[in-house]
Amino acid sequence: MENLIYLDNNATTRVDDKVLEAMLPYFKEEYANPSSMYDFAKHSGRAIFEARGIIKDFFNAANEKEIIFTSCGSESANMAIRGVLNMNKNKKHIVTTKVEHACVLNLYQTLEKEGYTVDYIGVNSNGEIDLAQLEDAIHFDTALVSVMYANNETGVIFPIQKIAEIIKRKNPQTKFFVDAVQVAGKIPIDVQELGVDLLSISGHKFHAPKGVGALYCNSKTILTPLIIGGHQERGKRAGTENVPYIVGLAKAAEIATDFLKYESTEVKRLRDKLESGILKNIYNARLNTGAAYRVPNTTNIGFEYIEGELILLHLSDLGICASSGSACTSGSLEPSHVLRAMNVPFTAIHGSIRFSLSKYTTEKDVDYVNEVLPGIIEKIRLISPYQDELAELKKLKNM
């Protein structure tokens, strides 16, 4: 598409050219099954071995054996959660948050039907986790605590290391799973420093293709497999290794490590420029996360008294891609569970837009959005039945 401005990188990302390049030989020349017993299979076997080493370093894990390759973030999460619970059948309590990704949240709702008790920890109006509530919730029967590293809609980062300390203090037997899908490639991940037992990532969120993910599972944690069959991944995940995609994941992790500084400086600068431009020029805009600590690429802004899908449609007409927490885009008739958990006022929740940048976002992209967005918002405001309330907001902003 011509003039595409892609600001939806928390949904998925463009595959890095270098990643694709690294993958191609494993489709064309080195297509052998790594389990085969001839010289031809040595290269693909070697590629998996090297990729595992790279991902080990990406997580700063202690050992390659702690890395399991999967097909996606959802599989990694399902495997971690089901795997831990199956190994601790006598414990029936789980602690998680109200703002987890659907792939985790829906699994917990299923587990509740299977007899588990789940405590969902709330967040404050900035989207920050309530640590006191979390501490209270953990007890002798708690098999698992599961907290995302950063939220996909708001970008708010949770204090994982602190939570790990709380868990160790309250119940050292409780396992800690972290869904790190939204931080991979945005901030460094160090599983040893964090003190987590399990941690999941998904390739397509940091410029690897869709269809590959990884799970870190420390050597003290034993899992039952989700997919049973061959001996691959040391019996923890059957199925012939997806060699080209695993190579792609490792290449993307390597590149991401090199780009971490760029993310925390340049991507952050552009995000801040976009954000302050919107907040300055549009009087009915509010930053939904306040002063919370966030990943460098994400901003979530509520436009009061107008509706999000309509904003997205108008942006799309200009080639700009973003996403919304409004009911109309979710297909569920209810606005985002994350923004509801944060108690975002109902005047702004339906008009909330997430912009998520990447290393491919340019200054020109951000300037263009800042140039056209006020006009789009003005056009939609004119249709709103809340003219008096909008006039009041305008007055307040100008004061």
Added chain:
Amino acid sequence: MWDYSEKVMDHYRNPRNVGKIDDADAVGSAGSLACGDQLKIYLKIKNGIVTDAKFQTFGCGSAVASSSILTEMIIGKPIEEVRKITNKDIADQLEGLPPEKMHCSVMGYEALEDALKGYEDYQDLEDIRNDIEPKKEKIVCTCFNITENLIWDAIKQNGLKTVEEITNYTKAGGACGKCKGLIQDIIDTYYKKEEEKNGGLSPAQRILKINTIIEKQISPELQKDGGDITLIDIDGNKVYVKLRGKCSGCKNSMLTLKAFVQSTLRDAISQDIEVIEAGE
């Protein structure tokens, strides 16, 4: 991405008749800010004709398109005609809406109905003088404030049969889902009433019963006189038959048809059945 028609896209890109009429003769609204979509419609009415209409909408693309096209559909139309507009008409004018978005067309219908109700109240001062309380409508879905009447109308206008369809068309049951049982009750009640209207039989049962009566009761009687009868077709209340043997061409055939065949069927099934002799 929703699969919106060109017409829908045209209307949310360039909405017609946006705004407020300060001296409107009728004003109607539907939905709410908390629920994620709201529509207000303003009408000017002169000599029973809608002379102007404007709208304000808080909502998605299809909500704006539904409101916009609705104003185009009613300007210049007499009230009696406007009153007949259903949500289906709005959706049809937009060249269709995605199933999950049908509730936007229902919102248009609802706001229009609200406006006309208000207009009639305005004219009928008698009720106000006599202090008659307006009839309260029963709320079924408390999350979205959806009334029993609205659900009933949506079933009737669109032939809805499942709770999921009701949710797509009215939003009822789309949030906490606690009212899904109530919605099922409304669907069941509606179709039970329909069935009663049709003599307590489903269309298939009705056809079978008509056929059985003709074969087992009517035909043997006619055969006694050397004639016979065959069922040709059933279309609603009309039963098309063919008289055979001695009956065909008999100058009393009309009498046989009406006095015997039709009255037997009417007694057995329902009083509105009409028996017609099928042509050659």
